[in-house]
Amino acid sequence: MSSSSLQWFDRARAVTPGGVNSPVRAFAAVGGTPRFMRSGSGAWLTDVDGATYVDLVCSWGPMLLGHAHPGVLAAVGDAIARGTSYGTPTTTEVELAEEIVARTPVELVRLVSSGTEATMSAIRLARGFTGRDLVVKFAGCYHGHVDSLLAQAGSGLATLGVSSTPGVPASAAAQTIVLPYNDRAAVDAAFAEHGDSIACLITEASPGNMGVVPPQPGFNAFLAETCTRHGALFVSDEVMTGFRVSRSGQWGTDGAVEGWTPDLMTFGKVMGGGFPAAAFGGRADVMAMLSPQGPVYQAGTLSGNPVATAAGLATLRYADEAVYARVDEVASVISQAASKELDAAGAPHRLQTNGNMFSIFFGDLPPVTDYATAQTQDTDAFKAFFHAMLDQGVYLPPSAFEAWFCSSAHNDRAVQHVLDALPTAARAAASTGRAR
Ligand SMILES: Cc1ncc(COP(=O)(O)O)c(C=O)c1O
Known part of the structure; x- marks a missing residue:
């Protein structure tokens, strides 16, 4: 499915330590092959195999307006x-x-x-x-x-x-x-x-x-x-x-x-x-x-x-008030829906938000107020959730210790694509790791 990415990853590893220019991109925390992206437009990324993803990384924050604004x-x-x-x-x-x-x-x-x-x-x-x-x-x-x-x-x-x-x-x-x-x-x-x-x-x-x-x-x-x-x-x-x-x-x-x-x-x-x-x-x-x-x-x-x-x-x-209002709305809709689907699937988790930034800590844990508590999260459940979302064309941060980012270019079609992927991913999380 990601055959060209795999080939590029092999080439990359031959000339660059770990095949990446910033460690988290290597998928070490979630396993599998990092996707080599060819283009971005609005809320979407396209990889070298032509697969498309709704992007919830947004270049780790910068792309507030989406790609290629x-x-x-x-x-x-x-x-x-x-x-x-x-x-x-x-x-x-x-x-x-x-x-x-x-x-x-x-x-x-x-x-x-x-x-x-x-x-x-x-x-x-x-x-x-x-x-x-x-x-x-x-x-x-x-x-x-x-x-x-x-x-x-x-x-x-x-x-x-x-x-x-x-x-x-x-x-x-x-x-x-x-x-x-x-x-x-x-x-x-x-x-x-x-x-x-x-x-x-x-x-x-x-x-x-x-x-x-x-x-x-x-x-x-x-x-x-x-x-x-x-x-x-x-x-x-x-x-x-x-x-x-x-x-x-x-x-x-x-x-x-x-x-x-x-x-x-x-x-x-x-x-x-x-x-x-x-x-x-x-x-x-x-x-x-x-x-x-x-x-x-x-x-x-x-x-x-x-x-x-x-x-x-x-x-x-x-980046005017309308942009911030849209990013806030997208983040709220996606984060609430993710939490709801995880509840429905029986996957214990804790949704934490700060305005339009959010992340989900998997496992049965108290409110996360510090790093020691964050480290008790169930990273296996996150891995399962991550890959199920990726398989359905949603690109999440490839680590449980990262915020998810939205943009004002996440239109209703992109948001719906994420919502449609959630139930399967929530079931995957529920059947893995400590939730099992
Ligand atoms: C809060 C914070 N400070 C500093 C940095 C470092 O920025 P850069 O990766 O551009 O060197 C980051 C990167 O993620 C960050 O999140």
């Missing part, structure tokens, strides 16, 4: 016709920065090429600004493959971290304190012990990288207040949520309502419109420390690339 393609085509990179300032990057500043509380913003670069640079800036070295992060939050952020908890709650992958020096991981998410007592303990040395706390504004695990009410406000009290910076990572869960991202639904502001924020995905563009920004006095205005060095040959910024700018300009 005509307005974005026109903006990109226009930009490309004028050359693809100059290494000079351009007007589009200013307009994209203005759009970001208009939608979020950041006062100044610097464009980079990936979310990893954004968080890496934000942390360097926080260290440069505070003159401190330690970083606090939460287990299960992913901020890209930055050395000091690939750490896991040490032996005690407030102790320094250890590397979570070979290749990260122990000294880099030891600059990071890793805490359980949503755990105020752990945050208090870490700041009580190390408060004077903490440069920043970085958190996903609402985690989507351990499945969807929203902050408990007031948790982000508590983090912001704790950081301020200890002279540390609060870095809200909105690479995934930014411009997706609302026009102002997660901050639009919590900070803007509760009256607090992160010191620094990181963005990516949607703001690049499917191209490599990301950003970090925040308080003017902190951002002023950045080279060439200040002493903290940061640079990039392709930063603010004219094609990427044209795609991002067009995407944000098309």
Whole structure:
């Protein structure tokens, strides 16, 4: 069925480690052959065998408007016709920065090429600004493959971290304190012990990288207040949520309502419109420390690339209230229907949502508030569900620890295609794993 994908996967493995350029694409968590995609249009992907899928990955978040959106393609085509990179300032990057500043509380913003670069640079800036070295992060939050952020908890709650992958020096991981998410007592303990040395706390504004695990009410406000009290910076990572869960991202639904502001924020995905563009920004006095205005060095040959910024700018300009309303509606219909069918099939699960992001934790488990709980999910049931959906032409994230993403291009036909696939997949989940 996926014979060309199999052939391409063999070719890929001969020249690329694991055959992919980002690990989760390899289907290692679900087994089987990753589909090599040839094209995308609206809500649909077509693979090299010509099979079509309703896409619920959306490039892991960026494709808020769906694939090959005509307005974005026109903006990109226009930009490309004028050359693809100059290494000079351009007007589009200013307009994209203005759009970001208009939608979020950041006062100044610097464009980079990936979310990893954004968080890496934000942390360097926080260290440069505070003159401190330690970083606090939460287990299960992913901020890209930055050395000091690939750490896991040490032996005690407030102790320094250890590397979570070979290749990260122990000294880099030891600059990071890793805490359980949503755990105020752990945050208090870490700041009580190390408060004077903490440069920043970085958190996903609402985690989507351990499945969807929203902050408990007031948790982000508590983090912001704790950081301020200890002279540390609060870095809200909105690479995934930014411009997706609302026009102002997660901050639009919590900070803007509760009256607090992160010191620094990181963005990516949607703001690049499917191209490599990301950003970090925040308080003017902190951002002023950045080279060439200040002493903290940061640079990039392709930063603010004219094609990427044209795609991002067009995407944000098309992302109006109607777009967010449609994405919210699609996510609600699909997630509720999935949960209903799983109930009907007798497959225990927990649906977790954060606006238009959602994921389903399989198994009989309590509300998932942290990574330790997320790890107790029944990944075999997810695998069965995933493959049954794939066989019926629905492309889900190939891992149980990922959010599902919808777009405004998911029209009624695409949504119905997903709904029609659910009963079979729900039965597959019910007959596998711990549910059996
Ligand atoms: C919250 C968050 N931060 C940072 C990153 C890293 O972004 P990139 O993959 O563009 O380096 C990701 C990627 O998924 C992310 O979800």
